[in-house]
Amino acid sequence: GQNIDQPTEMTATEGAIVQINCTYQTSGFNGLFWYQQHAGEAPTFLSYNVLDGLEEKGRFSSFLSRSKGYSYLLLKELQMKDSASYLCAVSSNDYKLSFGAGTTVTVRA
Amino acid sequence: NAGVMQNPRHLVRRRGQEARLRCSPMKGHSHVYWYRQLPEEGLKFMVYLQKENIIDESGMPKERFSAEFPKEGPSILRIQQVVRGDSAAYFCASSRPGQGATGELFFGEGSRLTVL
Numbered sequence: 614g615q616n617i618d619q620p621t622e623m624t625a626t627e628g629a630i631v632q633i634n635c636t637y638q639t640s641g642f643n644g645l646f647w648y649q650q651h652a653g654e655a656p657t658f659l660s661y662n663v664l665d666g667l668e669e670k671g672r673f674s675s676f677l678s679r680s681k682g683y684s685y686l687l688l689k690e691l692q693m694k695d696s697a698s699y700l701c702a703v704s705s706n707d708y709k710l711s712f713g714a715g716t717t718v719t720v721r722a
Numbered sequence: 723n724a725g726v727m728q729n730p731r732h733l734v735r736r737r738g739q740e741a742r743l744r745c746s747p748m749k750g751h752s753h754v755y756w757y758r759q760l761p762e763e764g765l766k767f768m769v770y771l772q773k774e775n776i777i778d779e780s781g782m783p784k785e786r787f788s789a790e791f792p793k794e795g796p797s798i799l800r801i802q803q804v805v806r807g808d809s810a811a812y813f814c815a816s817s818r819p820g821q822g823a824t825g826e827l828f829f830g831e832g833s834r835l836t837v838l
Contacts, residue, residue, distance in 0.1 A: 617764070648829075655726070655813065655829040656765070700764065708755070708817075709778065710827070712764035 615639045615711035619701050624719045625691055633686045633716045635701035643704040647675055647686045650698045650715065659699075660686070688718070696720045724749065726816050726830035727796075734836045741801040741808070743833040747816030754797040755827065756789060759811045768812075771797060804837045811835075 616638040625631040637645070644663040648656040662668055662677035662684065674687040688695055698715040705711065727746040735741050747754050753772055757765040758781075768781040771791035782789065786804075791797040801808055811834045815827040 653831075655831045657829070658826060661826075702765075708753070708770050709767050710757075710765075711767065712757075714762065714764040 615703065615705065617701055617703055617711055617713035619699075619713040619716045621714070622717045622719070624721060627691055627693060627720055627722050629691050631688045631691060631718060633688070633699050633701075633718070635684045635686070635713060637682050637684070637701070637703050637713075639703050639705050639711065641705035642679065643706055645675075645677055645684050646702040646704065646710065647673075647684075648700040648702060648712075650700060651696075652698075656700055691720045693720050693722065726751075726814055726828050728812075728814050728830035728833050730833055731831065732834050732836070734838060735804050736838050737805055738803050741804050741835055743799040743801075743812050743814075743835070744796040745799070745814030745816075745830060746796040747814075748828050751816035751818055751828070753817045753819060754791050755815045755817075756797075756799050757813045757815065759813060759832070761810075765813060768799075801835070804835070806837045809835055809837045 619635045646661050647659040649659050650656040660675040662675050667676045672689045677684045696719050698717050700715045701713040702710040729744050755770050756768040759765045769789045770778040774793050786802045788800045811832040813832045814830045817827050
């Protein structure tokens with residue numbers, strides 16, 4: 614089975630940095646993904662890690678440690694539009710994603 | 723360049739009725755995935771289809787739920803004799819062959835089913 618844990622909620626101030634942690638236990642591993650989902654909208658792909666280390670993409674970075682079953686998503690220079698739910702997902706094979714329950718990030722002015 | 727299109731966006735049904743949710747994948751995508759999202763829970767995989775072929779339906783409830791992706795037309799998720807527990811957001815995603823593994827799934831905006 615799959616078990617993916619991430620915090621339920623986080624709050625941060627505009628311009629600050631927030632780190633969203635994700636731990637996972639899965640029967641197979643084919644990559645870890647982060648998606649962003651605004652309320653009532655479609656999840657949108659943010660990042661993909663399959664090797665250990667940090668992947669940077671603009672204000673967002675994602676880190677993976679396979680030996681620890683751990684990832685984080687780092688959001689820098691927070692903007693109000695970053696208020697959303699952030700979903701950690703693990704692929705155990707070529708196509709099936711198992712999602713965590715999501716972390717709701719609220720950015721305050 | 724239209725994205726993944728789902729309809730209806732909102733659907734209300736009474737217990738015992740049928741619900742049909744439609745999904746048209748992005749242009750050039752031949753793989754479709756259905757996920758269900760319950761309140762306060764993560765997206766749960768339901769089924770993976772290619773044209774005229776169900777590849778993996780391990781996430782589908784054994785009864786009342788079925789999915790198809792015909793040669794022509796959208797993919798359809800069908801729920802018969804709906805119960806209150808079926809109330810959820812149903813998301814469809816699509817990908818090109820071989821790109822599902824890299825997470826390059828493009829999601830539709832979901833169909834929100836409410837069962838009264």
